[in-house]
Amino acid sequence: MTDSFRAVGGCRCDDNPVRYEYNARPAEVHDCLCTDCTDICGGAMAIIAVVDRKAFSITANADKLKCYHSKSTCHRYFCSECGCHLYLHVDGFPDFQLVHVPPLDRDSEVGGKPDRYVFVRSKHPLLTLPDDGLPRHQGWANSGEAVAA
Ligand SMILES: [Zn+2]
Ligand SMILES: [Zn+2]
Known part of the structure; x- marks a missing residue:
């Protein structure tokens, strides 16, 4: 285990930003089109890296984090000052x-690239997915599962 991989990020605050890192490559990366992710981010798509919880840590200003439960099983962490949505925790994982x-x-490494789209049935009609050959799943699908449709 000599992998020196490290990914770093943080919120948008100019002063005392929340900072975090993960020091192991994600188990997988996917593009999520579910309404929960998109509406809360205000974006058409969420790029999600699934990271071993033990490899993830908040390195600065954790006291600014606020958790919002977008579902009873889905816990989303935001900076309470700038509103940046940084990560989430789902009871099923x-x-x-x-x-x-x-x-x-x-300029940080991510540690992987998206391998599929999930919750395509919720895609906003104004978004056109690129013709990149990645599997498109109507709902959730674990990495490597057969293409749903
Ligand atoms: Zn912030
Ligand atoms: Zn989602």
Whole structure:
């Protein structure tokens, strides 16, 4: 275990930003089109890195984090000052943090690339998915499962 991998990111605060890192490559990365992710981010798509919870840590200003439960099983962490959505925890994946990739520093490694789209049935009609050959699943699908439709 000599992998020196490290990904770093943080919120948008100019002063005392929340900072976090993960020091193991994600188990997988996916593009999520569910309404929960998109409406809360205000984005058309969420790029999510699924990171071993033990490899993830808040390194600065954790006291600014606020948790919002978008579902009873889905716990989303935001900076309470700038509103940046940094990561979420889902009860069904107790060993992982689901890290939003865009707030990673632009020059940070991510540790993987998206391997599929999930919750395509919820895609906003104004979004056109690129013809990139990645599997498109109507609902949730674990990495490596057969294409749903
Ligand atoms: Zn902030
Ligand atoms: Zn989602």
